[in-house]
Amino acid sequence: MKEQTIMMTRHSNSSSGGNNQVVMDIDESAAAAAAREGGRGGGAGVVVGGLSPLSETLWKDTINNSYSHGGLTIGDVSARLTWKDLTVMVTLSNGETQNVLQDLTGYAEPGSFTALMGPSGSGKSTLLDALSSRLAANAFLSGTILLNGRKTKLSFGTAAYVTQDDNLIGTLTVRETIRYSAQLRLPDKLSRSDKRALVESTIMEMGLQDCADTVIGNWHLRGISGGEKRRVSIALEILMRPRLLFLDEPTSGLDSASAFFVTQTLRGLSRDGRTVIASIHQPSSDVFELFDRLYLLSGGKTVYFGQASEAYEARLLSFINNATQKNIRLTVPFRLTVYYLLHYVCSQNTRLLLITLCYMQFFAQAGFPCPPLRNPSDHFLRCINSDFDKVKVTLKGSMKLQFELSDDPLEKITTAEAIRTLTDFYRTSQYCYSAKEKVNEISEVKGTVLDSGGSQASFLMQAFTLTKRSFINMSRDFGYYWLRLVIYVVVTICIGTIYLDVGTSYNSILARGACASFVFGFVTFMSIGGFPSFVEDMKVFQRERLNGHYGVTAFVISNTISAMPFLIMITFISGTICYFMVRLHPGFEHYLFFVLCLYASVTVVESLMMAIASIVPNFLMGIIIGAGIQGIFMLVSGYFRLPNDIPKPVWRYPMSYISFHFWALQGQYQNDLRGLFFDNDPPSLIKIPGEYILEYVFQIDVNRSKWIDLSVLFSMIVIYRIIFFIVIKISEDVTPWIRGCIARRRMQQKHMNGNQTTTVAVAPYSLTHSPSLRTYVDDRSSNHQTSKSRLRS
Ligand SMILES: Nc1ncnc2c1ncn2[C@@H]1O[C@H](COP(=O)(O)OP(=O)(O)OP(=O)(O)O)[C@@H](O)[C@H]1O
Ligand SMILES: [Mg+2]
Numbered sequence: 001m002k003e004q005t006i007m008m009t010r011h012s013n014s015s016s017g018g019n020n021q022v023v024m025d026i027d028e029s030a031a032a033a034a035a036r037e038g039g040r041g042g043g044a045g046v047v048v049g050g051l052s053p054l055s056e057t058l059w060k061d062t063i064n065n066s067y068s069h070g071g072l073t074i075g076d077v078s079a080r081l082t083w084k085d086l087t088v089m090v091t092l093s094n095g096e097t098q099n100v101l102q103d104l105t106g107y108a109e110p111g112s113f114t115a116l117m118g119p120s121g122s123g124k125s126t127l128l129d130a131l132s133s134r135l136a137a138n139a140f141l142s143g144t145i146l147l148n149g150r151k152t153k154l155s156f157g158t159a160a161y162v163t164q165d166d167n168l169i170g171t172l173t174v175r176e177t178i179r180y181s182a183q184l185r186l187p188d189k190l191s192r193s194d195k196r197a198l199v200e201s202t203i204m205e206m207g208l209q210d211c212a213d214t215v216i217g218n219w220h221l222r223g224i225s226g227g228e229k230r231r232v233s234i235a236l237e238i239l240m241r242p243r244l245l246f247l248d249e250p251t252s253g254l255d256s257a258s259a260f261f262v263t264q265t266l267r268g269l270s271r272d273g274r275t276v277i278a279s280i281h282q283p284s285s286d287v288f289e290l291f292d293r294l295y296l297l298s299g300g301k302t303v304y305f306g307q308a309s310e311a312y313e314a315r316l317l318s319f320i321n322n323a324t325q326k327n328i329r330l331t332v333p334f335r336l337t338v339y340y341l342l343h344y345v346c347s348q349n350t351r352l353l354l355i356t357l358c359y360m361q362f363f364a365q366a367g368f369p370c371p372p373l374r375n376p377s378d379h380f381l382r383c384i385n386s387d388f389d390k391v392k393v394t395l396k397g398s399m400k401l402q403f404e405l406s407d408d409p410l411e412k413i414t415t416a417e418a419i420r421t422l423t424d425f426y427r428t429s430q431y432c433y434s435a436k437e438k439v440n441e442i443s444e445v446k447g448t449v450l451d452s453g454g455s456q457a458s459f460l461m462q463a464f465t466l467t468k469r470s471f472i473n474m475s476r477d478f479g480y481y482w483l484r485l486v487i488y489v490v491v492t493i494c495i496g497t498i499y500l501d502v503g504t505s506y507n508s509i510l511a512r513g514a515c516a517s518f519v520f521g522f523v524t525f526m527s528i529g530g531f532p533s534f535v536e537d538m539k540v541f542q543r544e545r546l547n548g549h550y551g552v553t554a555f556v557i558s559n560t561i562s563a564m565p566f567l568i569m570i571t572f573i574s575g576t577i578c579y580f581m582v583r584l585h586p587g588f589e590h591y592l593f594f595v596l597c598l599y600a601s602v603t604v605v606e607s608l609m610m611a612i613a614s615i616v617p618n619f620l621m622g623i624i625i626g627a628g629i630q631g632i633f634m635l636v637s638g639y640f641r642l643p644n645d646i647p648k649p650v651w652r653y654p655m656s657y658i659s660f661h662f663w664a665l666q667g668q669y670q671n672d673l674r675g676l677f678f679d680n681d682p683p684s685l686i687k688i689p690g691e692y693i694l695e696y697v698f699q700i701d702v703n704r705s706k707w708i709d710l711s712v713l714f715s716m717i718v719i720y721r722i723i724f725f726i727v728i729k730i731s732e733d734v735t736p737w738i739r740g741c742i743a744r745r746r747m748q749q750k751h752m753n754g755n756q757t758t759t760v761a762v763a764p765y766s767l768t769h770s771p772s773l774r775t776y777v778d779d780r781s782s783n784h785q786t787s788k789s790r791l792r793s
Helices: 002-013 020-039 053-058 060-064 124-131 174-185 192-205 226-238 256-270 309-324 332-345 348-365 376-384 387-398 415-427 430-444 459-476 478-498 508-546 552-582 588-615 619-635 660-673 690-697 706-753 773-792
Strands: 067-069 072-074 081-091 097-108 112-117 139-147 159-162 244-248 275-279 293-298 301-306
Touching (some): 081 706, 097 112, 097 124, 097 293, 112 124, 112 376, 124 244, 124 275, 139 430, 192 256, 226 244, 293 415, 301 415, 387 415, 415 430, 459 478, 508 552, 552 588, 588 619, 588 660, 619 660, 660 690
Parallel strands (some): 112 293
Antiparallel strands (some): 293 301
């Protein structure tokens, strides 16, 4: 409530245009949040509104399909997620299996912020992955995950996943980043002003208005801070108003103030009727107090799961009762007074503090009370992080530290024992019992099938927006093309001065050959320099693709079109300098062929590097592989070894025909030499025709037109782009499928050999596999149809 008020106040001071709708958007959210605060969260199945008019537009289909059942209005778009006996098993490369998560049961409700905590390797990310259907190919899950009481695959618009890495385009401002993302996904029918209002409201919601016009930043541009970047990443995912938000360590790497701000924002988002689940590493006490519910994991097992907000008063009372029973008898009027104070007088923060006391109560009951003045989250992690054992042993071993006797129970037992005590205590505690009760209660209510349909923009809109965004990025990133233009100009001036006015003397024959070979070999080779920028692009693409923002085709087309003007500019400028300084074969047609051939060659290199980037997304490895491939292509181009002398198997056929240098040189030699006459040696002898040199010196097939050579180059561009497309598709669908099959086979073999490790709790055949992106997209369309027809009937 407080956050909403702050947003409204902030907004009323704002003077930016087109904001009337933003006011509406936020007012509605605030009103809905107020209604919920008053209504204490609403019961299962009851409409939890909280949708602004704009969000309603996005969720209209679902709302239209709502229907009444058993007196409950089912059709609200809130997300109630439950997981029961969730086990995730992974297969390791040696064929062993390992249970990463074991029998986890829990739930997340709309309007609540659930934090997953635990030491490194405890399974936080795996739990998030399992809940959001993103498990790796070698991971198998068993158990039940229900969304609104139904087994559903989460659609991109329904659930959003914010990963730990902020893969953003460094040259765009915060507002541009969010605006382009909106254009990529919002339905075309939504008016420009509506889209703008949604963007502005998202900026405000995430508290980004102060840096809205600052660039994100990259290696040469100083941009926004790490905390702001994290908030931009979250803003991009909440644009489509997902009802369920997963975040993997949103506060890692941030200072305490930024971490607090990010967590406060997430809490604010949850108060808008969304279900927020985030894994958090070592929170400060301020951050810790913002959690509604805590899921504490260790070694894939539940150490603690609580606290249902409705129940905290009762637990608090029992805590007060336990703590003070020796001194004070809590009478009924006293209890009622506490209850009254909690409900109506205590501020939100005081209530949160009291909830924290409840967590601490669990640890105290289990025999690990939090020492005074210790941050509770530090204490919890201290109890369950076995790395502390290693630290203790190392320090003791080094004899540098004298251990003092203390009352801390953790000093007396190992962490493994502490974990065992805590997990056993939890399993038999009222917390576990009430969690299971609640899971059963939520699972019984069959709510709305949530599916916003993911990205709702048309293909053309996506391709157009991506092209525009990519063009702006290329024009602002100095390292993408501008630096290359400078180098190309410098290098071609060097070529021009070295081969200046090469002429038609006897010596110029080989000089022309060497010049062409250098231009089409080394100059095109320099295109490799744009690879790091392209890898950055690929990272953004992969994040957006994984979140279903757009398809591979739109990306490939947009990248090709947006790069075209820059490549044309670079090759025409440098080609023109080289052509006129060297004075190659005069005539417009010859000039045009030369620059077109240069353009085609540079674009082929670009396309080749794109295909490499899709296989090896590491820029150092990519450059090495790209350089190696081009080196081999250059060797068989017909200059360093004449075509007829190249060894026939492998090198002549097929390598020289695959090499684009070969086709470029064949075309350019013809373009340059055919029709010219060269001095003989001595010059008094008959002049040598260019055709003769082509056939007998450079061993060129003179019967083939140079334009055919050029068209082969252009078709290579298309082929490499298709390879790029296919590689991405393969890595998306086929690779996980193959990995899954291998993992399954390994498990079955182990199973048959009777060597199954004792840690495996379930038979491999009962496990379900995490779906691939393709399966998901296919399933989604069929599910969507089925659910619509079911609702209609
Ligand atoms: N696909 C997988 N294949 C093999 N092992 C896996 C796989 N996924 C997770 N694991 C293992 O499961 C354990 C839990 O991993 P997970 O990434 O979920 O931990 P985490 O709690 O998120 O840790 P951190 O805080 O360091 O991010 C680790 O030991 C990890 O090596
Ligand atoms: Mg993790």
